[in-house]
Structure formats: C-alpha cells, structure tokens
Amino acid sequence: MAGKLSTTFILRKLHQITGIVPLGIFFGVHMFTNAKAMNGPDVFNKAVEDIHHLPFLLLIEIFGIFLPLAYHSIYGIFITAEARNNVSKYSYGRNWLYFFQRVSGIFLFVFLLFHLLHFRWGLFSAFGLTDIAVAGNADRAFAIVASDFQNAGILIFYVLGVFTTAWHLGYGIYLFAVDWGLVIGEKAQRAALAVCAALAFGLFAAGANAAFSFVRPCGLMPEFLCEQQSESVPAIRSEEF
C-alpha cells in the first residue's frame, strides 16, 4: 500500500475538493436563493431573512465559504502562474478549456472580491453604487440590489460573473472526475463533459434570470412562470435607504 503524500499532491487535491464541496454547493444554493427574486421583493427579502436565521451561520460562513474560497483562490493563482499557456501553437479544444479555466479563475478573483466587498460588507460604493450591504439588511435586500442593477454596466458585470462562475464550476467538476480517476475513457470523458456543461448552463440560466429579476418581474422568463404577474418592480427611491 503506497503511502507517501507530498505537499503538492495534498494541496492539489484540497484545491479540487474545496472548489466542489463547499464552494460548488454554496454556489448552487446561492443561485437558488437568488432565483427567488423572480417572485418579487417580498419573497427575496424573506429568503435573505431566512439565511440570517440559519443556525451556526457564522461558522458556516467562515468554514464553508470564506476559508475554502480564500484557499481556492490563492492556490488557484499559484496554479495559474505555473501554466505555460500555448493555445496559439496548440489550439486544441481541451487546451482552450485549460486556458479558459485559468483566465476565468483570475476574472473570478476580481469579481468575487468586488462582490463580497460590495454586497456582503457594503464597503465598495464607487460608480454610484449603494454603500449598504445586503447581508444584515434583509428588509431592504431587494431594493439595494435593484438600485445597483439599474446601472447596466453592473448588471452586465454580474451576468458575466455568473456565467464565468458556472463554467468554472462545471468544468471544475469534470476536472475533478478525471483527476480522481472516476472518468477514464474518451467516451466517458465526452459524456461527463456534456453533463458538466449542462449543469453549468443550468446554473448560469438560473443565475442570469435571477439577476434580471431585479430590473424586470420574473427576469427574462415569461411572467406566467412566476407568482407575481401584473405587479411591476417597486420604484427604487433613494429615501428607502
């Protein structure tokens, strides 16, 4: 029975696990919660409120999100720095995916830093954004996001962020499957890739629609799919804050 585990080996395996088990699951839950915005401000605000009442919330945040995220992003930068990208010379599909996994990682580092500073802690208020965190202000959660998403640039940035996260996660699950020896043959690889791409697209669709739900009832979906049909988005007034 073999047994010598090197530092690099452990760090790599930990990097793959943290990306999927805490962070991937959290991203799924996050998109699901966001999707509640389809059904209007009250439903969304209540969802935020419910999160505030989760047991062990602080521990979940620290050990389920912040620590794994910090590890995954910082070690991810090391992995990215190691790569000697050569897509211009060897422009195979998988090599492009390899390249995009690293590019998306760097983009997500910037995006998530902004996202956390802004919506989690309310510390980023340039570009006319609100300086109030969503976390801790459940009663105004929808209004805060809706106000910021009036800025088309921010909305596009968020849709792009959701897309990149969804793909990074979907392809990351595929990478986990091959790196842990679950998927081996070429046929199985293609099937796994298709499943992961479908998952990524599903998460992206749910997340992007949720983002648009803050500017239009039910987002991009036909309104009969949502609870509130005729009600328009409540006017966003600055005195709400």
Added chain:
Amino acid sequence: MSSNSGTKTKARLTDPPKSVRIRVKRREMPDAPQYVETFEIPYRRNLNVISVLMDIRKNPVTADGTETTPPVWDMNCLEQVCGICTMVINGRVRQSCSALIDDILLEAGGNEVVLEPMTKFPNVRDLKVDRSPMFDHLKKVHAWVELDGYHELGPGPHTPQETQQERYAYSRCMTCGCCLEACPQYHDDNYIGPQAIAQVRLFNMHPTGKMNRDERLDAMMDDDGIANCGNSQNCVQVCPMNIPLTRAIYETNREVTLHGLFGWLRK
C-alpha cells in the same frame, strides 16, 4: 499523427517553390545566446527536414552569403521510432525525419520552414537538446520489471488480450519528448509528465511488474507527480506514436486515489 491517418486522399504540393528558406534557431553552446540563421536550399522532390539539414551541412552558407558552421542536430533511425530527432518545426513539436517539406509548405503556405530546438529541455547546441530528464523520470517511476536472477522462471502468467493491447500501446513510447514540449504544465522539470505516467501504467499492468506498484505510486504522489497534470490533453494530441496518454494518466489517477489516497483506510 496526421501523416499516417491514410484513409483520406492526401493533398499534394502541386506548385512547389524554386527554393526553400530554412530559418534555424542556433546556439553555440549551453547558456550562450540564441540567434537565427536563414538558409536557402533549392527545392527538390521528397525533401524532409533531415535532408534539408544535410544539404545545409554540405554547404553551410546562409541566404545572405555568409559562411557559417553547419547546424548541429540529432538523428538516428530516420523512421520515427527512435525519437531523437524531435524538434519544433514551424512552431509545433514533431520528429524531423518524418516531417516532409512538401507537407509543411502545404500547411504553412509560402516557402519558409522554421526549425527550433525543443524549449523544455536543456539546449546543448543548435537543434540538439539533452533529453536525460525523461530518462531520470523513468528511473524514478521504476519503469522496469524486477528479476530475481537468471535462473529458469518458467512461462510467464497469462494476460487477457485487452490488457496486452493496452500495454502494447504504452510500450510504443520512444521517449521523444513531444508530450512534455506541448504540455503547458511542464517546465523546469517540475512535473514527471505523461511519458513517465504511461510507463507507470505499462508496468503496473504487467503481472510481475505489478509487484513494484507501490513504489511507482509513491513517485506519482511526489511533488512533481501526477497531481501536476492540468488536463490540457495536448500530450495525446501531439504524440507521434498515438499512445493513449490521457487514458494512462486517468487510469493511474484511479490507482493513486484508491491505493495512495485511500489506501490507509485498509490499514
């Protein structure tokens, strides 16, 4: 890889140029600066990169008329089975003996061929590199079958046809270095690479070689081990012997996960 697919009608260079311009990346000695020299060789049919280099050697004068030293390169079998003449031709790694000038010009257009040494191995001189890192990898992964002695051992154990076929594919490796050159993860010998991992698979599938499995898996879990694979899959694309390198890597991943990572659960 494209040269031996054989089923489609091969495109031919119908209108060959009068001469071929060969740009060679050169270096006097290890660590000396690299420079490029351009040679012009009259075109004739059936040229390959080796015969072009031989033509230059006969008359080492650059295209602008300067006398120079003949470029140095490695060659041996001239039929793409020894791997020693591997170099980067028009930006892509391959064997120079099987690189036909007609095909290269057809693909690139124009009449220029750029020859560079592989970039991931120590450059000895001109197009010659030191491939010994790969042989060190083979030592590290115990890429051989142990024998107790020279006494009669009787017939070896039977292996299923499927195993034989898979092992045969891995046994074709000629340690040319294409996979490592194209691998975006491999540089400064930081990763043991697809070539050695395929040999781990070859010898772990062997009924007697299997006895040293743990030693090989230990090497796989080292700092330069299999975890460095980034799944760009360039290795399997550039492999001139069509070795299923990604299969070898993923099969070995499974072995490492089962016996290396979770092996302690059986203690």
